[in-house]
Amino acid sequence: MSEQLVFRYKDDDTFILSGMDDFLMGLVAEIPKAAVPRSDASLRIFPSPTAGADTEADAEWETFVKPDLDSQFAFNRNRVAIDLKGVRHKGKAGFEMEIPAANLPAWIHALNQARLCLTVIHHLGEKELEGSARLHGPAGIAIFQIQFYGILQEWMLAVTKDI
Amino acid sequence: MDVPEIEVRDSVSSDLPWNVVVHNDPVNLMSYVTKVFVKVFGFSTERANKHMLEVHHKGRSIVWSGARERAEFYVQQLHGYLLLSTIEKNS
Numbered sequence: 001m002s003e004q005l006v007f008r009y010k011d012d013d014t015f016i017l018s019g020m021d022d023f024l025m026g027l028v029a030e031i032p033k034a035a036v037p038r039s040d041a042s043l044r045i046f047p048s049p050t051a052g053a054d055t056e057a058d059a060e061w062e063t064f065v066k067p068d069l070d071s072q073f074a075f076n077r078n079r080v081a082i083d084l085k086g087v088r089h090k091g092k093a094g095f096e097m098e099i100p101a102a103n104l105p106a107w108i109h110a111l112n113q114a115r116l117c118l119t120v121i122h123h124l125g126e127k128e129l130e131g132s133a134r135l136h137g138p139a140g141i142a143i144f145q146i147q148f149y150g151i152l153q154e155w156m157l158a159v160t161k162d163i
Numbered sequence: 164m165d166v167p168e169i170e171v172r173d174s175v176s177s178d179l180p181w182n183v184v185v186h187n188d189p190v191n192l193m194s195y196v197t198k199v200f201v202k203v204f205g206f207s208t209e210r211a212n213k214h215m216l217e218v219h220h221k222g223r224s225i226v227w228s229g230a231r232e233r234a235e236f237y238v239q240q241l242h243g244y245l246l247l248s249t250i251e252k253n254s
Contacts, residue, residue, distance in 0.1 A: 049248075050249055050250060053251075065242075126189040146190070153192055153195065157195060
């Protein structure tokens with residue numbers, strides 16, 4: 001077990017995420033993959049702009065807007081994946097990585113994408129996410145993962161003025 | 164001179180009643196939603212917070228009303244931030 005998970009300033013342009021043990025590092029490394037809208041998650045990541053009330057408008061949205069959103073979401077995932085290539089192992093202090101301040105919005109959005117996708121894929125609702133339901137196995141791990149990503153998101157939001 | 168002015172008003176008023184509605188979901192962080200409202204609509208933090216709390220407690224909030232084209236633009240922005248939002252005709 002590592003000493004302490006820390007997110008801190010290195011300098012004006014860079015943050016450091018450190019103190020990750022194997023398990024937490026695994027979860028962080030999984031952000032780009034978890035954020036890909038697979039199967040049912042696609043419906044949440046690309047919802048109807050009219051809630052299905054205007055099928056013609058929905059079809060136009062699918063053609064003209066969805067590709068732009070898809071590119072935007074892929075950009076966020078790729079930016080995180082690039083930063084993850086800089087992960088270093090610091091012995092007993094666990095894993096550490098630098099995150100450029102300019103990339104924080106991409107991290108915040110990729111974390112959000114991942115949290116939303118995991119929620120849909122594991123059929124989690126408000127009750128489960130608030131911890132009032134006892135879950136084991138993949139759904140239980142997914143809840144931990146969603147909450148851990150939420151903590152990272154909160155830390156990054158706290159130091160980011162412009163998202 | 165009066166005629167074009169009347170036409171403009173008619174044109175605008177016939178396209179006005181569209182609401183941008185943000186719906187609650189259990190995943191988006193409250194601090195995140197507030198920042199998105201500030202970014203997309205230029206709201207003050209207080210106003211953004213008020214709408215965020217309305218979404219959280221009432222399940223939805225009308226965050227903007229006006230012409231359909233502009234409403235669609237805002238919904239696209241909100242979808243870009245993964246907020247569950249729709250346009251609705253104001254009945």
